Amino acid sequence: MSLYPTFEDLKVEGILKAQGEALLDSARSGSESYSQMATFMGLSLDNFCYNEKGELVPRSYSQEVTATAPNPALSPKAGALYARNASRAIVENRRSPAEIKPGVRRVVGCKDENGLFGVQLINVDKGVFVSLVKRDSPAALAGLRFGDQILSINDVVVAGMSGTKVMNLIRSAPPNGIELLVRDRPFERTVSIYKNSAGVVGIDLVDGLIKAIHKDSSAARNGVPINHQIVEVNGQNVIGMKDKKLCQLISGIQGMLTLTILPRVMYEHLVKHLRDSTIRKEMDRSMPEV
Known part of the structure; x- marks a missing residue:
């Protein structure tokens, strides 16, 4: 699979898995039929395979599909070790928590003891976006962030749905069975x-x-532009933070600092249904894992 998977990549990965x-279950039991696995989500299982680089590609009919296709990770984990091309020395690769990743990721979560997920959603141009992630909520623990596109x-594909309708999907989901496909903050940049x-x-x-x-x-x-809202500082959410506290946070950072910014007009649309007090008191400000 590519480093930054698409919606279809994640679905086809499920097919191949x-x-x-x-095939493994059939080999163990010797009695189960494989015919019911001929298609999945409307796609033929024989049309895709992994190449030698571990990328998901359409299968050439001259290639043979094996039952042991690799299942590479969607992206390298923070702190993963890589070999340098020239010296072959092992080096450590770490990502910034502020990094906005292309592609689509899978988020799996649950509800709290009150049956809540801890997120507010809003519709923007037929897309559904996260406008609030509550502090210490299952949504925050699962890694959802302000501005993520659901x-x-x-x-259930939610394109074209209202934020209210999508919230109802979450409310009706099983307590331990919320799976979302998410695009990482498409309107923001660092x-x-x-x-x-x-x-x-x-x-x-x-x-x-x-x-x-x-x-x-x-x-x-x-090239920092004006009329943009500062959403994060070094990956930490600062929406609703008083200017004095925000300046103190910036002053305390040594060396380079990374600002995540969003055009003001888009920011106002995302938060238009939220009270300032709700944003200030309830917004998750934990440092995201990378």
Whole structure:
């Protein structure tokens, strides 16, 4: 599978996994029929395979499909070890928690003791997006973030649905059976900057909104735009945080800092149904795992 899988990649991975498990079970029992596995989600099992690089590709009919197709991870884990091409020395690769990853990921969660998942959703241009992840909720523990796009819930594609209808899907889901396919914050982007010798990055803020950029600052040199909302600092959610506290957070960071920003017009649309007090008091601000 590619490093950044699509919705179809994740579905076809399920096909191939089901195929391999069915073949193994059939080999063990010697009595089960494989005919019922001929198709899955409307796709033929014989049309896809993994190549020598572990990528999911359409199968050439000159290739032979084996029952032991590899099942590579969707993406390298944080802290994974890799060999350098030149020296072959083992080095450690770590991702930034602020990184916005292309592709689609799978999120599996459950409800809390009150039957709640801890997320608010809103419809934007026929897509469904996360507008609030509550602190210490199952949604936060599962890794959902503000601005994530929800593509499906328990195999139900939600494109075109209202946020209310999708919330009803979550409410009616089994307590321990919520599976979502998610695109990582498609409207957001990151920019990395440095403080100068005086500890200044060169940004003027009003309620988290970038109102002005100082001339000759790191923010100016790195193209930080105005009229964008700061959503995260080094991967930590800062939505609803008072400007004084946000500036203190930035001042306490040594070296490079990465801002996740969102156009103000899109930010206002995502939070238009939320009270300021709800955003300030309930928004999850934990550091995401990578």
